[in-house]
Amino acid sequence: MTQSKWLDAELKYDSGVFNKHQVVITRGQGAVVWDEQGRAYIDCMVGAGVANVGHSHPDVVRAVQEQAAKLMVLAQTLPNDRRAEFLTELVSVLPQGLDRVFLCNSGTEAMEAAKKFAITGTGRQRFVAVKRGFAGRSLGALAFTWEPKYREPFGEAVDNRHVDFITYGNLDELRAAVTDETAAVILEVVQGEGGVRPASLEFVQEARRITKERGALLIIDEIQTGFGRTGKMFGCEHYGVIPDGITLAKAMAGGVPVGAFAMTAAVADRMPAGGHGSTFGGNPLAMAAGVAALRAMKREGMAEQAREKGAYFMEKLRAIGSPKIREVRGLGLMIGVELKEKSAPYITALEHDEGVLTLPATPLVVRFLPPLTISREQIDQVVTSFARVLE
Numbered sequence: 001m002t003q004s005k006w007l008d009a010e011l012k013y014d015s016g017v018f019n020k021h022q023v024v025i026t027r028g029q030g031a032v033v034w035d036e037q038g039r040a041y042i043d044c045m046v047g048a049g050v051a052n053v054g055h056s057h058p059d060v061v062r063a064v065q066e067q068a069a070k071l072m073v074l075a076q077t078l079p080n081d082r083r084a085e086f087l088t089e090l091v092s093v094l095p096q097g098l099d100r101v102f103l104c105n106s107g108t109e110a111m112e113a114a115k116k117f118a119i120t121g122t123g124r125q126r127f128v129a130v131k132r133g134f135a136g137r138s139l140g141a142l143a144f145t146w147e148p149k150y151r152e153p154f155g156e157a158v159d160n161r162h163v164d165f166i167t168y169g170n171l172d173e174l175r176a177a178v179t180d181e182t183a184a185v186i187l188e189v190v191q192g193e194g195g196v197r198p199a200s201l202e203f204v205q206e207a208r209r210i211t212k213e214r215g216a217l218l219i220i221d222e223i224q225t226g227f228g229r230t231g232k233m234f235g236c237e238h239y240g241v242i243p244d245g246i247t248l249a250k251a252m253a254g255g256v257p258v259g260a261f262a263m264t265a266a267v268a269d270r271m272p273a274g275g276h277g278s279t280f281g282g283n284p285l286a287m288a289a290g291v292a293a294l295r296a297m298k299r300e301g302m303a304e305q306a307r308e309k310g311a312y313f314m315e316k317l318r319a320i321g322s323p324k325i326r327e328v329r330g331l332g333l334m335i336g337v338e339l340k341e342k343s344a345p346y347i348t349a350l351e352h353d354e355g356v357l358t359l360p361a362t363p364l365v366v367r368f369l370p371p372l373t374i375s376r377e378q379i380d381q382v383v384t385s386f387a388r389v390l391e
């Protein structure tokens with residue numbers, strides 16, 4: 001079969017940073033995507049946790065079509081009906097008190113904003129982050145990203161001397177690291193890139209207690225866990241904790257790029273006017289998609305779907321009983337299967353031989369991030385395929 005002209009062009013002109021798969025995906029609907037030959041794949045990658053509502057959700061598509069014909073471009077200094085609608089919808093689902101939002105266009109931008117608001121919000125400059133944590137690829141967010149491979153190529157440009165890294169779950173290290181110089185503790189309640197690792201209840205609750213006690217902020221990174229993924233609207237709800245700030249992106253607008261840092265008024269009010277900004281943040285097109293996506297999530301009970309289907313999915317994965325599986329773990333439909341060997345060959349076999357897209361999360365883990373709307377029949381197909389490639 002001659003190589004696709006689309007693949008040719010992408011390989012020829014792309015920057016080269018990505019390990020390109022040898023398929024060209026041209027269409028998606030719900031939990032399925034199709035390549036240019038018309039082959040179907042059940043998508044448990046969804047752009048690394050973006051299409052929670054499924055590919056091309058009809059409400060999101062309609063909202064984008066209508067808004068595109070009406071108004072796409074508007075600076076955030078000019079108020080807009082869609083943006084006001086989105087902010088109202090978002091605040092209505094956020095934990096109590098997180099009612100001031102900085103809008104941007106990606107997770108790493110949300111983390112950059114969080115860092116700046118934490119500094120002005122406390123007058124402090126130091127941060128506590130967690131080993132295996134992933135906070136984004138920009139130079140500021142990379143300071144909170146633990147894995148050296150993400151940081152080393154850039155040398156001193158990634159300055160993390162103001163960051164104290166602690167072991168995920170270690171209460172003694174947490175208590176020792178948070179001081180009266182700490183602006184914020186930054187953590188994910190389920191480490192996504194770090195291997196799908198849910199935090200313990202006491203770790204998250206102690207982070208909340210100790211930051212309050214010492215005048216630091218607790219910022220929870222919900223970029224991957226947010227919007228129903230873990231079986232509740234936000235992962236922090238499983239822990240009975242309300243942070244001072246939450247970083248958000250990925251699934252927030254049904255697939256259209258949006259990022260946000262949601263915070264308390266106490267934090268927001270201490271940022272000098274004009275202290276941050278974003279050209280595309282809060283643009284009417286993305287806002288219209290976001291309103292449609294948030295309303296669909298609520299109307300279709302997607303967080304509850306994730307809770308129920310996640311339990312089913314993990315039970316079926318555990319029932320495979322393969323000697324190659326060390327552990328099945330996760331929360332809701334954020335699932336990781338840790339193998340006793342490298343996961344890459346199995347991820348490749350799932351794609352090529354079985355028509356199932358998954359992604360890694362550290363070298364031994366196969367990560368499943370399906371749309372929350374995936375059917376049980378599709379889950380059964382994925383599990384059957386996974387069992388087959390493990391044979």
Ligand SMILES: CC(=O)N[C@@H](CCCNCc1c(COP(=O)(O)O)cnc(C)c1O)C(=O)O
Pocket residue numbers: 018048106107108109111134135136137188192193221222223224249250
């Ligand atoms: C193919 C590709 O570019 N993948 C992305 C996948 C990133 C997935 N995680 C993003 C993320 C980010 C950064 O989010 P963004 O800038 O990629 O939108 C921040 N915090 C958490 C907890 C996150 O999970 C990458 O390798 O940088």
